[in-house]
Amino acid sequence: MTDHHPTETPAPAPASDTVPASDTAPASDTERLARAALTRILEPGDEQAGHALRTHGATRLLALLRDPREPPLPGTGPRRLAGWRHRARTTAPEADLDRITRLGGRFLVPGDPDWPTQLDDLGATRPIGLWIRGPAPLRTWALRSVALVGARACTPYGAHTAAELATGLSRHGWVVVSGAAYGIDGAAHRGALAAGGATAAVLASGVDTPYPRGHAGLLDRIGHQGLLIGELPPGSHPTPSRFILRNRVIAALTRGTVVVEARHRSGSLVTARAATRLGRHTMGVPGPVTSALSAGVHELLRDGATLVTDADEVVELVGAIGDLAPARRGPVLPRDLLDPAAAQVLEALPVHPPAPTAEIARRAGTGPDEALARLYELHALGHAERDGDGWRLTNTGKPVSNVRRGGP
Incomplete structure (x- = not known):
């Protein structure tokens, strides 16, 4: 989303294996409790942990991690396994579930009616579960959503463009998804809210932990009118790697990703490239050729992303047949x-x-x-x-x- 980390973690490819049958059935209370515990034990997007989860299931994997007499998991180093087992002995998922309920939120897991199945495209890096605050149904909102991402230290041009795009998308009935960071993210959320539209923020922290602090009011408003979404349990704090890894969720959740401003090696480019690998639409808004903040966007456009300049052009790409942008031409003389x-x-x-x-x-x-x-x-x-x-x-x-x- 934003420029929190200088390097790119490779985005996952779509899953080649099928979704386990247990994921298509309603989750039991035991399964939900185990997945809540695992969100505190395992880091988001850990592919090795994801393979172990698919192999054993949540309940069995939690039991393996809590019992030191169990043999080590194949392919897992002793140091990593020791960290998992230490956290497994101290986690209290009942308290986390009680806390999210008191916040007016919920914990979604695969098999729930509101689970967005497009996240299954992430394969072994699919979220273990999602902690949610907000009244809206995630699954139906995600079906008609677009990600707007970009630089944290954006220009006035970038902030204005992001807000205008978000306002236009809202008026077309689309949900605006971003990461609640300073800059383009914040402008996108505010543009959608100003238009009376729908917006969702995917966080790299717990949904009760406002980050950045300066967006506490904005996040509270999104939590009441839209959706706050996170892979981490309540009280969790962000780290640089968590910002990069949450971008895969933004890419998978939405129909397409628009990058407004981004430097070379920006975290926003991670989101856009993950969207491309997942078969989603990738779009970029051009900027001045002299602006370093548009250099990453121009690189995306050279690599095949679609150039867009307003909400009509975005909707034409991600919407249904017949959602065409008006023809562009100069004044009629x-x-x-x-x-x-x-x-x-x-x-x-x-x-x-x-x-x-x-x-x-x-x-x-x-x-x-x-x-x-x-x-x-x-x-x-x-x-x-x-x-x-x-x-x-x-x-x-x-x-x-x-x-x-x-x-x-």
């Missing part, structure tokens, strides 16, 4: 409404000195009679004037008002 023969004679008219009809006909490639008829038409429309025995363009160049094709 009165001369644009002339039929081809009249336009040809207009092009042949001199400014000064005036030319006889025969000369204008020769320049226009037509006969004198046809040229004379068109000259009188152009005269009536205010484009041409008679000067002695010749014709020339009007002095002012201003045509008469209310011009229509075929006559005054």
Whole structure:
């Protein structure tokens, strides 16, 4: 999302293995409790832990980690396993679930009706579960959502563009998803809220831990009107790696990702490239070629991302068939409404000195009679004037008002 970390962690490819059958059935209380515990034991996006979870299931994996007599997990180093087992002995998932309930939130796991199944594309790095605050249904919101991401230290141009995009998407009925950071993220959330639209923030911390602190009010508003989403249990604090890893969730959850401003090696580019690998739409808003904050976006565009400049163009890409952006063109001038023969004679008219009809006909490639008829038409429309025995363009160049094709 933002520039919290200088290096890119490779984004996961779509899962090649199938989703375990247990994930498609409603989760039992035991399964939910085990997954809540594992969100405090395992780091988000840990592929090795994800493979172990798929192999053993949440309940069995938690039991393996809590019993030191169990053999080590294949492929897991002793240091990592020791850390997992230490946290497994001290975690209290009942307290975490009670805390999220008191906050008016909930804990979603695979198999829940509100679980967004597009997250299954993350394969072994799919979230263990999601801690949620906010009244909205995540699954249906995610089906019509777009991520707006970009630089934390953005320019006024970037902040304005992000807010305008978010406002436009909201008016089209799309949910704006971002990461609640300073800069582009905050502008996107505020733009959606200002339009009375829907917005969701995916956090690298617990949903009760406002970060950055300066966005505490914004996050509280999103939690009441939209959705706060996190992989970490209540009370958890962000780390640099957690910011990068949460970006895969933003990419997988939404229909497409728009990058407004980003430097080279920005965390926002991680989100965009994860979106590409997951088969989502990747879009970029161009900026000045002299701006380092647009260099990463321009790199994305060279690599095949789609250039967009407003919400209509985003919706045309991510929306249903028929959601077309309006045609882009300059202002319509009165001369644009002339039929081809009249336009040809207009092009042949001199400014000064005036030319006889025969000369204008020769320049226009037509006969004198046809040229004379068109000259009188152009005269009536205010484009041409008679000067002695010749014709020339009007002095002012201003045509008469209310011009229509075929006559005054």
